[in-house]
Amino acid sequence: MLSRNYHKADETSYVYCDFKQYAGVSTCENLTSNYYITIYGYYLLGNSTRFQYCPDVYTCHHLVERDGITESGFYEVGIPGNLSKVYCNLFMGAAVTEIWHNSTVEKQVSKCSPAGCYSHRPQYNVAMDTIVQIMDHSKQCRQYIKYRCNGSLLFESLYNGYWLSRDGEKMLYWGGASSKRSGYCACGETGKCENALKKCNCDKNGPPMTQDEGYLTDKLKLPVSEMRFGDTDDSSEFGYHTLGKLQCTGSGINNASCAPIRGHR
Incomplete structure (x- = not known):
């Protein structure tokens, strides 16, 4: 009690x-x-x-x-x-608490075919239990995520790309998709994807190079513990990922x- x-x-x-x-x-x-x-x-x-x-x-x-x-x-x-x-x-x-990691610079996805075949785990400079305490004591937190692509699908059909929560849960929406609906990126919610029939720019599956980006804001899922991508095996298929610092503001x-x-x- x-x-x-x-x-x-x-x-x-x-x-x-x-x-x-x-x-x-x-x-x-x-x-x-x-x-x-x-x-x-x-x-x-x-x-x-x-x-x-x-x-x-x-x-x-x-x-x-x-x-x-x-x-x-x-x-x-x-x-x-x-x-x-x-x-x-x-x-x-504004007083912004920033948790840094070793993956803020854009990295290229290696060549592979199956969904989620490529994996990258950011290494944070603060222990996860302390990160959770920081988020619990903050009013809001966010983390920027971006996938830059050419012929590499993100969510279409097989969910080739996705991110994992701090507890290892597979998350099937992208940064900027505030509704958190599976298969959605920011442009899918606003109806402004380059292909109006798709929910993500990368799901148009072709040139020219495009990208899907935005902030993840769910304090119960952040920070991102892993990113997975696929569909980069062809010589014309490329993918590049970027993950920002975890940023928290206000008082919880x-x-x-x-x-x-x-x-x-």
Whole structure:
């Protein structure tokens, strides 16, 4: 059973609100050392009426709130003894937590014929359990994915190409297809594919070179753990894939959720 300090933030998550006023404490470090606080949530430090997130920080959004960081760069997040470095992109006022990997540069698919015969697994610079924590503590996350092709089918008929979720689930829609319908790319949803009868540009199966691209946004499936492609065995068939960094913004545990609750206690 959740303690009385946990309050429902939305339909799927709870926020920890500590309504005690911790006088004489100005930082999360002081709060942790003086009061042995171990539960991450929102606390009232000093004489402030604004809740502050302490003590464990998993996102750049919370680093801005807690430490007031103002410059983009690598910062440590997580819990003491199990810290990971993420890149905080503080562009135009937004605090974007970026998880990097070794496959952001476009790579060519090797020659092979069966569906999914080619495989590539990105290696992330942060452990998967920490990545999940980062996403859980963020409001939204996204990851860019692109397939550039010439005569190499993506979803048509045999699902030659697809991506795998963090749990290894075979995902049969492409970046930009917000409905997540199987066999759809972004152009299929807007009705603007180069071949109006297809749901992806690559499924026209011929020259000239074209591409399907967009962002994947399902926090329960991200990040991409593997990409698979096929139908590149002929001398005129080519495929090139690109996978962007995992980017997360906002707070999955909303500071504002504590304020109205406090007023009704």
